[in-house]
Amino acid sequence: MTVQDGRRGVAVPTHGTAPLQEVARRRWPWPGRSRPRPRVNRGDWKPALLFLLPWIVGFAVFTAWPVFYTAYLSLTDYDVINAPTFVGLDNYERLVQDAGARRAMGNTLFYTALQVPLYVLFSLFLALLLNQAGRASGFFRTVFFLPNMTPPVATGVLLLLLFNGQDGLVNEVLGWFGINGPAWTTDPQWVKPGLILMSLLSVGGSVIILLAALRNVPQELYDAAMVDGAGFWRRTWSVTVPMISGPLFFVIIVNTIAALQSFTEAYTAFFGVGTSTYSNDAAEFYAIHIFREAFEFLRMGYASALAWLLFVVIMIITAIQVVVSKRFVFYEGENR
Amino acid sequence: MGRFWVKASRRGAATVAAGLTVGLTACATGTGGGSTPELSADDFASTSASDTPLTIMGFGTDDEIAQVRYDRAVEAVTGTDVRLSEGGLDMQQFLSSVASGNVPALIRADRNQIGTLASRGAIVPLDACIEAQSVPTDDFVEAALEQVTFDGQVYGLPEFNTVQLTMANQELLDEAGLSIEDVNGSDPEAVTQANQALADTSDGRLNVIGYDSKLPEFLPLWVHARGGAMISDDGRTAQLDSPEVLEALEWAVAIYDEQGGFGRVKAFRDSADFFGAGNQFAVGTLGAMPMEQWYVNVLNEVSSDAPVIFDAVRGEDGDALAYASGSAWAIPNGSPNPGAACQFAATMVEAESWLEAARARAEAREADGLQFTGLLTGNQVVDQQIREELVTPSGEENWDRAVEVLYEANDHAFGMPANPADADFRTAWQDGVNRVLNGQQEPEEALAQAQENAQSALDKAWENWEGRQDDER
Numbered sequence: 001m002t003v004q005d006g007r008r009g010v011a012v013p014t015h016g017t018a019p020l021q022e023v024a025r026r027r028w029p030w031p032g033r034s035r036p037r038p039r040v041n042r043g044d045w046k047p048a049l050l051f052l053l054p055w056i057v058g059f060a061v062f063t064a065w066p067v068f069y070t071a072y073l074s075l076t077d078y079d080v081i082n083a084p085t086f087v088g089l090d091n092y093e094r095l096v097q098d099a100g101a102r103r104a105m106g107n108t109l110f111y112t113a114l115q116v117p118l119y120v121l122f123s124l125f126l127a128l129l130l131n132q133a134g135r136a137s138g139f140f141r142t143v144f145f146l147p148n149m150t151p152p153v154a155t156g157v158l159l160l161l162l163f164n165g166q167d168g169l170v171n172e173v174l175g176w177f178g179i180n181g182p183a184w185t186t187d188p189q190w191v192k193p194g195l196i197l198m199s200l201l202s203v204g205g206s207v208i209i210l211l212a213a214l215r216n217v218p219q220e221l222y223d224a225a226m227v228d229g230a231g232f233w234r235r236t237w238s239v240t241v242p243m244i245s246g247p248l249f250f251v252i253i254v255n256t257i258a259a260l261q262s263f264t265e266a267y268t269a270f271f272g273v274g275t276s277t278y279s280n281d282a283a284e285f286y287a288i289h290i291f292r293e294a295f296e297f298l299r300m301g302y303a304s305a306l307a308w309l310l311f312v313v314i315m316i317i318t319a320i321q322v323v324v325s326k327r328f329v330f331y332e333g334e335n336r
Numbered sequence: 337m338g339r340f341w342v343k344a345s346r347r348g349a350a351t352v353a354a355g356l357t358v359g360l361t362a363c364a365t366g367t368g369g370g371s372t373p374e375l376s377a378d379d380f381a382s383t384s385a386s387d388t389p390l391t392i393m394g395f396g397t398d399d400e401i402a403q404v405r406y407d408r409a410v411e412a413v414t415g416t417d418v419r420l421s422e423g424g425l426d427m428q429q430f431l432s433s434v435a436s437g438n439v440p441a442l443i444r445a446d447r448n449q450i451g452t453l454a455s456r457g458a459i460v461p462l463d464a465c466i467e468a469q470s471v472p473t474d475d476f477v478e479a480a481l482e483q484v485t486f487d488g489q490v491y492g493l494p495e496f497n498t499v500q501l502t503m504a505n506q507e508l509l510d511e512a513g514l515s516i517e518d519v520n521g522s523d524p525e526a527v528t529q530a531n532q533a534l535a536d537t538s539d540g541r542l543n544v545i546g547y548d549s550k551l552p553e554f555l556p557l558w559v560h561a562r563g564g565a566m567i568s569d570d571g572r573t574a575q576l577d578s579p580e581v582l583e584a585l586e587w588a589v590a591i592y593d594e595q596g597g598f599g600r601v602k603a604f605r606d607s608a609d610f611f612g613a614g615n616q617f618a619v620g621t622l623g624a625m626p627m628e629q630w631y632v633n634v635l636n637e638v639s640s641d642a643p644v645i646f647d648a649v650r651g652e653d654g655d656a657l658a659y660a661s662g663s664a665w666a667i668p669n670g671s672p673n674p675g676a677a678c679q680f681a682a683t684m685v686e687a688e689s690w691l692e693a694a695r696a697r698a699e700a701r702e703a704d705g706l707q708f709t710g711l712l713t714g715n716q717v718v719d720q721q722i723r724e725e726l727v728t729p730s731g732e733e734n735w736d737r738a739v740e741v742l743y744e745a746n747d748h749a750f751g752m753p754a755n756p757a758d759a760d761f762r763t764a765w766q767d768g769v770n771r772v773l774n775g776q777q778e779p780e781e782a783l784a785q786a787q788e789n790a791q792s793a794l795d796k797a798w799e800n801w802e803g804r805q806d807d808e809r
Contacts, residue, residue: 080431081458081669165603185606186599188774197338227539278602279770295428296759298456 067311074304084301091305101306103110103281104289105313107192111285112259115196119255120248123203127210128236141211145204155198155266160185163194170197182293185269188282195266195283199259213247214240245329253321260314286310380468380678382418388673389417390680393433394425394444394663399698401711404693409683413676421689426450430668434458439670442677447483447494447664447737447751448758451571454486455756455801457665461475462678469682475717479660484572486754492664493685494714499658499745500557501738503631504624505617506643508534508544512623516630519547519624521561522650524587528594534623535595540606542596545616548625549588551598552769556625556659558584560750561651566765567790571755572798576765577783585779589710589772598773611638618642629742632709636735640706646738648745660749662714690718691725698726707732709739712746719746756801760793 001010050057074091076084095101126144130137150158162169163184171181217240224233241248262285270283271292290310294303397403397420410418421429425445431438445453453459466473473481473490477497484492502520510517512533514788518526527547535546549558559566564580567573575581590599608616611634616622618639626649635644650655665681667674683689690713698708707730711722723743729736755761768786771777777785 072756079456080435081453081456160606164607165599166607168603168607183599183603186602186774188533188776193637278773279767281767281776282774296432298431298452333702 004023025270063250067107070304070307073301074308076301078301078304080300081298087301091302094302095305095309100284101286101289101309104284104286105309107282107284108260108262108286111192111262112256114192115259116197116252118196119200119203119206119259120252122200123210123251125249126203126207127214128209128240130207131214137211144207147201148204150201152264153268153272155201156265156272159194159198159265159269163198168209186280188280191280191282195262195269198265199262199306206255209247209251211242213244217243242330246331249321249325249329253318256317256321257314260310260317263291267291289335357702366539380462380465380675388441388676389419389420390673390676391419391438391440391443392442392444392680393421393430393440394423395420396422396424400696401693404696404701405684405689406690408692409680412683413680416673416676418680434668437670439668439672441667441671441673442680443666443668444495444663445492447480447492447662447754448762450484450492450664450666450758451486451754451756452758452797453666454489454491454754455797457669457804460493460669460671460674461491462667463490465491465667465674465678465682466490469678471682471685472687472715472717474686476647477660477714477716477746477749480664480714480750482753483660483751484664484666484754486756490668491754493681494533494662494664495685495710497714497746497749498628498630498661499712499742499749500554500626500649501632501658501741501745502624502647503617503627503635504645504647505620505622506734508620508623509645516624516645516647520647520650521558521626522652522654524561524652528587528591531591531594532624537596538647542600544621544623545601545604545625546595546623547591548601548622549591550584550626551588551592551773552766554626554659555581555584555588555765555769556752557649557657558588560657560659561649563651564621564720567752567755569753570661571753572794574761574764574787574794576768576787576790577780582779582783585769585772585783589779592773597775613638615639615642617644629712629738629745632735632738632742636707636709636738637704640732640735645734646741648741648748655725656748657761658742658745658749660751685713685715687715687718687721690715691721694726701809707735709735710742712742716746719743740779755794756797757790757793761790762799764790764793 073084075088076088077087077090078084128138130144137257147155163171165171165181165186167185168181168184170184174181182190184190221239221243222235225239230238266283266285267288270278270280271288286306287310290303290306293299293306347389395402395406397406406420411448421440425443427449430440430443443459450459454461467473471493476494480494480497481490484490484494502516504516509519509530512530514533516629517523518530521527531546533546534544535542536544556566559581562580562584564575564578564584566575566581568575589598592601595601604621605616608614608621609619610616615635615638617635632646633640649658650656665684667677667681671677690711694708694711695739697711700797708726708728710727711719713722716736723739727739729739764786768777768782771785772779776782
């Protein structure tokens with residue numbers, strides 16, 4: 001039995017009165033027909049490898065090798081100018097005692113914990129709006145994506161202007177509602193919230209990914225949900241979110257990793273050339289701490305150890321997310 | 337065919353991997369290697385045409401002062417291919433070039449980086465270069481030369497000298513019944529009172545900054561004004577917890593506290609049109625502040641009618657004082673062409689180059705209907721020559737006074753001695769000041785922590801340097 005999908009103009013199979021979850025979990029949507037198995041030609045891997053070679057070489061030279069080499073450097077005292085001297089685990093011992101590293105990691109985790117949920121929710125909110133926007137969605141999609149084209153350094157400078165405590169635009173707007181805005185750029189309590197809000201400017205990329213996912217949610221699921229009397233929020237929570245959980249998970253993972261590596265905007269605003277003497281501990285993210293150790297204080301060996309800790313932290317957080325996601329993320333074609 | 341490709345690609349991959357391993361391992365050897373070669377005067381003797389290009393980092397030909405001298409220096413090494421990487425010295429870029437073995441022949445660095453670079457063997461002593469090119473080091477501003485002298489040897493040829501002046505809004509001073517003497521620093525208590533009189537914090541907003549003590553960057557100025565120093569003359573002992581530093585910090589922070597705190601003042605400062613016609617003096621939102629002398633030119637250019645007056649920053653004895661800073665030419669260890677590098681650098685800082693550049697600047701200013709306010713080259717003799725030949729009074733008292741006091745400040749400039757932990761030391765005291773400004777610590781506590789951090793960094797850096805010296809012996 002089929003119905004006409006008004007949005008896509010094609011006939012799609014339906015499953016009578018099958019429960020919604022059952023429909024969503026079908027591995028192969030055409031029962032009674034066996035799924036064709038792709039034929040693999042064993043000889044195909046050679047040309048495939050040849051085509052992949054540029055990437056493999058690039059990955060080996062610019063990613064894998066530096067990763068391994070950094071592991072070695074983390075066991076040395078190295079200032080780039082002189083040859084590295086092996087110091088064993090000294091850098092890691094120092095790392096444990098480094099209050100600056102602890103503070104920077106704390107700043108980073110705090111920022112990530114707040115920024116990622118806000119960022120994802122805001123992206124989803126805009127994507128849902130765009131999904132309803134009809135013909136105008138193309139225009140707004142462009143508008144939302146434009147800030148992504150802004151260089152991060154410019155964003156850092158913009159932060160100082162928009163969030164200026166004296167007469168920045170943000171406080172100006174808050175003033176219209178009778179709110180006396182904080183000193184976003186100079187009060188340690190408000191520096192990170194300011195950076196988090198500023199980061200929301202660049203949701204465009206995630207919005208587009210989520211919008212594409214929303215467009216792929218079969219209309220019949222909504223139709224069935226409406227027949228069952230589900231309202232907008234119920235449909236969003238029970239149909240939309242499960243159906244876009246894969247892309248949503250991707251957005252969460254990617255943005256978590258990006259947040260843990262935050263650098264440019266905060267560095268430009270609080271540690272860059274124009275502000276080289278005034279800095280704010282509250283804005284010193286872990287990546288900034290690594291950069292300063294390496295290129296300001298010429299402690300490349302120690303910076304390598306710091307970088308490895310960040311790598312481990314990112315791996316652990318990502319692993320946790322992947323494990324947790326198994327309960328919540330549904331992929332099309334998956335059989336549960 | 338397929339098998340051939342696979343075999344070839346395996347062999348190629350192995351070769352590439354092996355090559356990379358060897359190459360990148362070599363990357364990490366650096367050029368310092370613990371021994372800084374003592375180059376002789378012959379190494380630095382005047383060069384004829386050289387096949388080796390003269391690669392330069394850390395310099396840009398942004399204005400006539402840079403361009404004229406650059407052209408003369410290029411001419412001085414005629415026959416040598418000069419390759420300039422425009423812009424300030426990017427430490428990341430420089431270190432990458434050192435690590436990859438592509439050491440530039442010559443760099444221009446901030447003078448406060450020289451100690452660290454010298455102690456790590458990244459740059460070579462220039463005594464032989466100075467001798468070969470007859471560079472008149474006695475003519476250099478003493479503070480500038482101190483900043484490039486590490487462990488008794490000169491590692492850089494100084495150029496430019498930046499000093500601070502007191503700049504104030506005449507109208508605001510008049511309204512408050514004050515004079516420039518009340519805000520030039522000679523009487524800290526008078527500055528405190530002037531700040532209270534000049535600041536406008538009505539309506540719960542800061543509308544006029546009374547006095548901006550310019551923390552953290554000008555703390556050395558306020559310490560020196562009280563007869564103190566933040567580091568010993570030999571660059572080995574931090575003195576950040578000395579009574580003079582504490583007193584200076586407490587005074588300068590109190591200036592901000594009187595106006596609602598540093599955050600408020602900084603936010604207001606950041607919102608100003610600093611380089612434009614709507615600058616703080618032109619629009620009457622700043623009473624007074626110490627500021628580098630280059631800002632005189634900015635103000636003269638964008639708001640020549642602004643009611644701004646000038647004086648030197650003065651100590652309690654009434655004498656001018658200024659915290660010197662600037663750049664210096666240095667030759668990296670492993671420079672592919674030390675001879676041309678030395679000749680180029682010497683030409684950049686020679687009297688005739690400066691004079692020619694200053695003439696070009698004076699002509700350009702005249703063509704724009706602007707006053708030539710002088711040039712601080714880092715060479716006192718040249719400064720005087722330029723002043724006598726090219727600086728003519730404009731007839732406008734405030735601008736003529738600016739020129740007068742900037743030369744006075746230049747004569748009284750002091751610097752911090754070069755040390756092997758420049759960046760660590762600077763970060764230690766600046767972070768300490770920032771912790772106080774951000775309300776995280778009290779001055780005494782912040783300075784105690786800064787002292788501990790700075791001394792620890794100095795001890796380690798000097799120990800490394802001495803170890804390197806022992807290895808060389």
